[in-house]
Amino acid sequence: MISSTPTLLITPSDHPASDAQREERIANPSFGRIFTDHMVVIPYRDGAWQRGELKAYGPLSLDPAASALHYGQAIFEGFKAFSQPDGSIKTFRPASNSARFNLSAARLAMPALPESLFMEAADALITIDKAWVPKKVGESLYLRPLMFATDPFLGVRPANEYLFVLFASPAGAYFPQGVKPVTVWISEDYVRAAPGGTGEAKCAGNYAASLIAQSQALEKGCDQVVWLDAVNRENIEEMGGMNLFFVYKEEGKTRVITPELTGTLLSGITRRSLLQIAADLGYEVEERKLTVQQWRDDIASGKMTEVFACGTAAVITPVGHAKAKNFEIKINNGENGPVTMALREALLALQHGTANDTHGWMHQVCA
Known part of the structure; x- marks a missing residue:
């Protein structure tokens, strides 16, 4: 009511x-x-x-x-x-x-x-x-x-x-080191959410259940945890409480890909905004499933060039390394990528009023 x-x-x-x-x-x-x-x-x-x-x-x-x-x-x-x-x-x-x-x-x-x-x-x-x-x-x-x-x-x-x-x-900055690539731990022992559960809700219990995996990530020398799907432990879902994006460069085109919403992922407002901003900047955008094996293979082949996470608190955070029990992935030589930073600058310019709000996203509060 x-x-x-x-x-x-x-x-x-x-x-x-x-x-x-x-x-x-x-x-x-x-x-x-x-x-x-x-x-x-x-x-x-x-x-x-x-x-x-x-x-x-x-x-x-x-x-x-x-x-x-x-x-x-x-x-x-x-x-x-x-x-x-x-x-x-x-x-x-x-x-x-x-x-x-x-x-x-x-x-x-x-x-x-x-x-x-x-x-x-x-x-x-x-x-x-x-x-x-x-x-x-x-x-x-x-x-x-x-x-x-x-x-x-x-x-x-x-x-x-x-x-x-x-x-x-x-x-200020969500991560103490500021805008520098983070290292992430791919969790194979724990899952964040299962089909039919509360994954797309921002409820306290989701975050309480995530803390043990985050502690494991810190023990492994990582800043954050990456979640996989609960059924097959193959598909990439989220990073901590943030959405993930993967940048591809093929045949002269730049594609920005993020895992599709399945009911187990949070529908991030920053995520939604970046899909539009990426299109505005001339990048191709796509929402689809992406496996850990594809992540490894596409980095190795050079097709995937950057990875970043996004959320209200962290804005956009580059990912420089991903670790798991039996492998490690190095992304863009552990450095900030140009597409990641272009998207970050475009979002911040919009939010701070130095770029035109063409989508009507900013709400006037007071003079």
């Missing part, structure tokens, strides 16, 4: 960071460690969304029996706000994040959040905390919407009560 709701109650923080404190914190932001002064909370009960509040960022109070803590009804999203050359602030494709948020909610038997309420919450939070938006290219204000079940009940059923929360974090 989707119902209308009153405008958010605005209760500004009585202890915001000083200008000096804020500037110090955002001078060199990493990712996900610094948070702004405010957050939005909106409860759901009695079959409807209630009036929400924008208030000071701080801890939440939960009943120990809250069903999200026991049965995992918890979803989230991630999108960004960018400073523009004229001093205004815009977000990148927030309506797409709202739509995916509701697809995740439906998969976990949770209520849909109206797009108008999602957008109102985001615009209000960004506007009150606009001084927290970094101005450097490649930096942004990361928005994290989430929803979880708060119903204090231990029966196994969808909850009747939920809480939507939105907070923000100034963001």
Whole structure:
């Protein structure tokens, strides 16, 4: 059920960071460690969304029996706000994040959040905390919407009560080394998602289940894990929480290929955007299955020239090496590739307002 709701109650923080404190914190932001002064909370009960509040960022109070803590009804999203050359602030494709948020909610038997309420919450939070938006290219204000079940009940059923929360974090580079090729571990012991499961939902359980494989990747000297399909352990699916792209050069043409969506992959908004940007730049684009053996063979033959991952947090990250139990793949001599960097620069130019927004992806928040 989707119902209308009153405008958010605005209760500004009585202890915001000083200008000096804020500037110090955002001078060199990493990712996900610094948070702004405010957050939005909106409860759901009695079959409807209630009036929400924008208030000071701080801890939440939960009943120990809250069903999200026991049965995992918890979803989230991630999108960004960018400073523009004229001093205004815009977000990148927030309506797409709202739509995916509701697809995740439906998969976990949770209520849909109206797009108008999602957008109102985001615009209000960004506007009150606009001084927290970094101005450097490649930096942004990361928005994290989430929803979880708060119903204090231990029966196994969808909850009747939920809480939507939105907070923000100034963001720099996702990987500490910046835009440098990462090394990935091809997981043969674990899978991220299976057919009929929750692979295309951004639910907390997917990420919890991935952590052991990520730990294994770190033990092998790798930055991230690459997931294979659950049935045959052959088809490449994702890299950590990011989508993968493979660049081919044959007969004078450049093709940009990404694994097709099968229900076990996350439908990345950055992924979708890059398919369009790649076409705009004159590259051929294709969505299809790609096996690990093809990855090895096509690198060896020289047909495949670059590999990169993409996502909201990391933007575009080149992949320089891939390791598995019995082999290793070196890509583009472990260096950044020209197609990867061209796509990254085109995306960032669009987001930061130095290129024309020909597809209408940028949403104006405030001047």
